[in-house]
Amino acid sequence: MNRLNQLFSTKKENLLSIYYTAGFPELNTTVAIAEALEKAGADFLEIGFPYSDPLADGPVIQNSSQKALENGMNLNVLFEQLKTLRQRVTIPILLMGYFNPVVQFGVEKFCQKAVEVGVDGVIIPDLPMYEYESLYKPYFIENNLSNIFLVTPQTSEDRIRKIDQLSQSFIYLLSSSSITGKNLEVSDNVELYFKRIKDLELKNPTVIGFGISGHAAFAKACAYANGAIVGSAFVKFLASEKDYLNGIPAFIRQIKNPAVLV
Structure with a gap:
């Protein structure tokens, strides 16, 4: 089992994942x-x-990506920075981004460097x-690297079942088909979507993203x-706080348990 599988086998609820853009707001603070x-x-x-x-990104993450590129971030720089990652960080780490840079880097090489x-x-x-x-699964399997699939409110049950079959750690549920950064509005339709997924009793754990900005x-x-x-809420925080x-x-604390003041 990799660290993701170990995490989901020992903690079943209230898991918090944070996304941020490498190289933002400063080039060399990714590991810090x-x-x-x-x-x-x-x-x-x-x-x-x-x-x-x-x-697929809203203005907050788009702006962070632009700034990171201006700072000099690319996959070569990122992998160089991450060489010290496991000396300082023990929790599971995922990389997230678009396929074009991965293809340019080389998919097999990318998987090898990531691991x-x-x-x-x-x-x-x-x-x-x-x-x-059909093309890339062996690179992920050989390197024990989980490929995370996304599900939206429009994803059919057949496709969700297929994703569940192919997944090795968890499934990423988008709260909407919108861009990132939109606040989660839990309407009746969204609740039905969440309940529909839960009722499928998938073998893989699920994690919800897009629009999570506070404890509620x-x-x-x-x-x-x-x-x-x-x-987006964390990237916005990084952009606005000098001593982030x-x-x-x-x-x-304000996400997980705002009642705790110390």
């Missing part, structure tokens, strides 16, 4: 942010590698499932899934 997030109580992390045309530096899984939203299965949304997501992912490393514990 990961270390601070683990100490503050995050259960696992998604480190985004920036791309110049991030179609080499201690990465446990990858989320590539625009990698088609049939391409993964986190708690609501965790009522239907094993955990939730906070992305020291501010991370308070940020995590």
Whole structure:
């Protein structure tokens, strides 16, 4: 089992994952942010590698990607930074980004380098499932690297079952088909969607993302899934706080348990 599987086998609920963009707000703080997030109580992390045309991202993450690229971030730089990752961070780490940079880097090489530096899984939203299965699956299996699939409210049950069959750690449930950064509005339709997924009794754990920005949304997501992912709200925090490393514990506390004041 990799670290993701170990995590989900020992903790079944209220898991908190944090997304942030590598190289933002500064080029060389990628591992320091990961270390601070683990100490503050995050259960696992998604480190985004920036791309110049991030179609599914809202303005907050788009701006962070642009700034990270301007700072000099790319996959070569990221893998160089992550060489010290496992000396400082023990929780599971995923890389998240678009497929174009991975293809340019080389898919097999990307998988090898990811595992080499201690990465446990990858989320590539625009990698088609049939391409993964027919072309790239062996690279992931050989390296014990989890490929995380996304499900939206429009995903059919047949496709969800297929994703469950192909998945090795967890399934990422998008709270909507919108771009990132939209606040989670738990309407009757969204509740029905969450309940529909829960009632399928999938073999893989599920984690809900898109629109989780505070404790209420986190708690609501965790009522239907094993955990939730906070992305845009954390990236916005990094952009607005000068002393963001020291501010991370308070940020995590307001998501997980704002009643705890110390």
